[in-house]
Amino acid sequence: MISIKRGKVIKILSKSQEKTKLIVAINGKEEKAFNYNLMTGEVSVGDEVVLNTTAIELNLGTGGYHFVLYNLDNKIVPLEEEGHIMKLRYTPLQLKVFAAEEQDHPNHHKFLAFESLNNLPVIVGSLHSMLTPIAATLKYINPRIKITYIMTDAAALPIYFSDTVDQLKEKGIIDHTITIGHAFGGDLETVNIYNGLIAAKEITHCDIAIVTMGPGIVGTGTPYGFTGIEQGQILDAVEDLGGAAIAVPRISFSDERERHYGISHHSLTVFSKIAKTSFKIILPFLEADKKKVLYEQLEYLNIHRKHTIIEEDGSILSKVLDYFGLSVKTMGRGFKDDVAFFLACSAAAVHSCDLLKNHNRK
Template sequence: MIRWRKGRVERVRREWAGALELEVAVQGEDGTARALAYPALVGRPEPGDTVLLNTTALAMGLGTGGYAMVVAVPDRLPPDPSGPGHLVKARYTPLQATLLGADEQDSPHHEVLREADSLDGMPVVVADLHSALPPILAGLLAERPGTRVVYVMPDGGALPAWFSMSISQLKDAGALAATVTVGQAFGGDLEAVTVHTGLLAARLVLDAEVVILAQGPGNLGTGTRWGFSGVSAGEAVNAAAVLSGRPVASLRVSEGDRRERHVGVSHHSLTAYGRVALARADVVVPGLPGGFGARVAEQAAALAHRHDLVHVPVDGLREALGEAERAWGVRLSTMGRRLDEDPAYFLTAAAAGRHTASLL
């Protein structure tokens, strides 16, 4: 379940909005390890502090989440929280947090959201993985600079939005306007109870022109047809449609994944959009070259009975992705693969952004 350890903070390695990456000496173990602390939850650890750690992910060697997590700084507890807020997230876990929800009665936005029922045709770009967020933005903003984009983060991956360096970097660069965390996820600029109120808050409170909705980092998959957290992509299509939004489905495509079920169009996309999504969406099919591009188009055709397939050229998108990576300081990476190692993945997401720009 949980591996509990005590540690000593040696130094702060780096920090970004909402998170501190630390170097800690773990009691009873040789050397040091990376640890992650969320100051809003546990206070700010300093060098020399004793920290209580959950080292489960570190012991498992997880890629995305391979940190020891700081659970508490027991000798220097943070002050009690103050202010309104009745939403409890990460409920009934030792680190449950009370937050102010945009849709709760004490919120200044409650009246706006109380009877809200429409996104007024706003495009909602849905993707499986968190790593799709930067390339979708790159494709969108290359075609329509200055578009106000809000990210809605459900709880299929990381619960704290602070875990994502990409969110922090994209906001600092001005590419992303804000984040709304929904369900059990927390730490966004706004909190909401459901995907539905999160979408409405993005539109009516944060003035979004476009929403991108994808899991946070660290999705879960079991290699089974239905056992993956990305089924939420299909549910997001339904939520956007029922609220009179314009769902745009970004396919998960890979030429570099070693797992056959993810080569070409991933079975995650085929299941989420082909079985879970009951409402129609624009499914963006990238114009990738050669036999691999033909394979992707053929696989995507299986979705034509339920969705509108939109074929989008990818010319110029490779350059747009490289420029975005340099300008925003965001590292384009998916499952450990960079742009040069799996260009099809990033071009597909960027094509979804390009198509979305054409809807505005």
């Protein structure tokens, strides 16, 4: 069930082509709301809107926003002619996209002619908060590198919801975006991760691809009940298509939950149980006592025998963030609050740049 309420737009906080952040009045109370302009049309101060208020009423967060379902002041969004692939299928908000692999799309033939990713480095993370430290480190090391971000449908579905993506594109750090599955709003749309990877190579012609879910993650505290489990399937897809899969482990020594201490049970499950192929797992340089914890976890599950464990120095990240004027946060913790988490992301980027450099020499 969803909770639906009626409100009135009383203030526009910010606006872009894709989204508008609003203040709405609901029963005399002022609250924040999101309007996706390309889905529900433009909104103006004074408009009466219908809102999905479910997440806030359940204290789930979702950025602290309600979401506009419909503008009662009859702001109609015209249906574009191109495209026949539906996302959010068979829901009241199903929408049409022009997927890159559709028969009528000008790039359709590239999927038919595809043979291999030819060792394209693909960095696969499990949280959206990994995107900034990975992408920014890549661009800092090599300003000419072309980066494509592939956003999965394991968390937020509209890429518009991500202020991170907006910021990285504005700063020229990310060059292209692709949304797969039921995620939507990228520069390109594809129906699954395989064609998302193919599109990254054959259409965007990127040097490196980064794959993570959008903002948010579902977790239940059970061994397999988390949406980040997709990381294993994505890593396998990269290897299946002839790419060079680089796994970013979720590492923290600041998370108070035991299951996320050291290498999170999410990553340990993915690397030991879910992934069927072998790939590189990048660890950051850490103090001896913390390094010991990580290797004990990996060795206990024989992950070190299944995959290649590589240590890299991710300490460049502080310079990277200062250079680009960026900040990072995961689970409410900033860089200094959860150093190991962010160094793992930067270390994966450092290794990927070295891998790309060596590949180009051949």
